[in-house]
Amino acid sequence: MKGSLRRTLASRFAATMAAGLLLATGAFYWSASRALQESVSPAVLRSDLLLVLVAIVVAGTAATLMGAWHFTSSAVRPVAEITAQATRIEAGTLDQRILAHADTEEYEGLVAVLNRMLERLERGFVAQRRLTADVSHELRTPLTALRGEIEVALRAPRSQREYEHVLRSGLEEIDRLTELSEDLLLVTRTEAGLVSARRVSTDIERLVGDRLDRLRRRFGERDLAVNRSFRAAQPGALIDPELIGRLVDHLLENALQFTPLGGTIRVQLEPMPAGGVQFAVENSGPGIAAADLPHLFEPFYRSDPARTRTADGGTGLGLALVASIAHLHGGVARVSSVPGQSTRFEVDIPLVS
Numbered sequence: 203m204k205g206s207l208r209r210t211l212a213s214r215f216a217a218t219m220a221a222g223l224l225l226a227t228g229a230f231y232w233s234a235s236r237a238l239q240e241s242v243s244p245a246v247l248r249s250d251l252l253l254v255l256v257a258i259v260v261a262g263t264a265a266t267l268m269g270a271w272h273f274t275s276s277a278v279r280p281v282a283e284i285t286a287q288a289t290r291i292e293a294g295t296l297d298q299r300i301l302a303h304a305d306t307e308e309y310e311g312l313v314a315v316l317n318r319m320l321e322r323l324e325r326g327f328v329a330q331r332r333l334t335a336d337v338s339h340e341l342r343t344p345l346t347a348l349r350g351e352i353e354v355a356l357r358a359p360r361s362q363r364e365y366e367h368v369l370r371s372g373l374e375e376i377d378r379l380t381e382l383s384e385d386l387l388l389v390t391r392t393e394a395g396l397v398s399a400r401r402v403s404t405d406i407e408r409l410v411g412d413r414l415d416r417l418r419r420r421f422g423e424r425d426l427a428v429n430r431s432f433r434a435a436q437p438g439a440l441i442d443p444e445l446i447g448r449l450v451d452h453l454l455e456n457a458l459q460f461t462p463l464g465g466t467i468r469v470q471l472e473p474m475p476a477g478g479v480q481f482a483v484e485n486s487g488p489g490i491a492a493a494d495l496p497h498l499f500e501p502f503y504r505s506d507p508a509r510t511r512t513a514d515g516g517t518g519l520g521l522a523l524v525a526s527i528a529h530l531h532g533g534v535a536r537v538s539s540v541p542g543q544s545t546r547f548e549v550d551i552p553l554v555s
């Protein structure tokens with residue numbers, strides 16, 4: 203059964219009072235019956251009575267004081283114990299939880315709120331640590347490659363063309379590093395609420411259509427059928443065209459990369475019931491494992507750990523950026539997948555016009 207501090211204190215208090223009242227009644231009974239049995243003179247009787255009453259008042263006050271001290275201490279002790287446990291939990295021990303009085307009726311709510319807060323802090327810390335580790339790794343790989351190429355080039359005298367080749371390939375690595383740091387900056391600054399969308403009146407159907415057209419040749423190379431269905435029909439929507447353009451590019455690039463040869467891609471723009479537009483990209487393919495779905499929008503998360511940054515040329519921040527850009531527009535990005543059939547990404551963009 204759940205412990206109740208109030209019940210424990212009330213019953214202890216009642217028991218103490220009952221004992222005190224019993225004692226007082228006994229003393230009073232003793233003095234009254236003595237007065238009735240023996241023929242005691244009224245003066246002696248009065249002084250006896252006075253003595254008994256004074257003794258009851260003194261003893262009663264002392265008992266009440268001791269009792270009240272004990273009860274108030276018992277009432278505040280849980281707060282002290284919960285505080286002590288919470289104080290002992292630090293950045294390195296965020297996996298610990300407060301156990302003191304977790305099942306005491308009056309404190310279970312407080313303990314549960316504190317434990318939920320610890321859980322959120324722990325998740326934040328773990329994500330932060332993982333991001334730092336991932337960023338270090340992603341930075342180290344191109345830097346090592348760059349260093350290797352320069353070292354090899356410097357080992358012996360080279361022709362003008364060879365130096366040019368090394369410099370060009372170095373420049374490529376630097377471009378990738380720049381892109382990585384800019385993408386990362388956008389993701390982290392959005393999370394911290396430090397950027398805002400530069401909204402201008404945009405024809406969103408045209409924007410998506412243009413981006414699709416740019417990729418037409420690459421879709422053709424992989425023999426992919428692209429179906430478009432645009433029903434948004436809100437030409438003057440206030441969005442950040444550059445950011446939404448990047449969002450559209452990332453989802454189309456992913457569809458291009460992850461749809462098996464000869465597959466189908468469906469690109470949709472639909473009006474949302476509550477106003478705004480939903481942009482969706484769906485592609486045929488093996489789908490994404492259910493266990494991966496909740497993590498897909500995390501920076502550097504890849505459902506296939508064997509794929510590395512250098513193998514595909516991207517920064518691994520595509521979907522994290524999609525989520526950040528959607529968030530910047532007050533919207534949300536979602537993914538769903540039917541194993542063995544398809545993967546669908548949806549972005550809700552509430553429109554301000």
Ligand SMILES: Nc1ncnc2c1ncn2[C@@H]1O[C@H](COP(=O)(O)OP(=O)(O)OP(=O)(O)O)[C@@H](O)[C@H]1O
Nearest residue numbers: 456457460503504505506516517518519520521545
């Ligand atoms: N359309 C898709 N179909 C199947 N899996 C996908 C699809 N889009 C994304 N994924 C999975 O989600 C992972 C994360 O995608 P994200 O775009 O964030 O990074 P990336 O494509 O690996 O790198 P980058 O976008 O920088 O080139 C991918 O590695 C892939 O495993």
Ligand SMILES: [Mg+2]
Nearest residue numbers: 456516520521
């Ligand atoms: Mg991608």
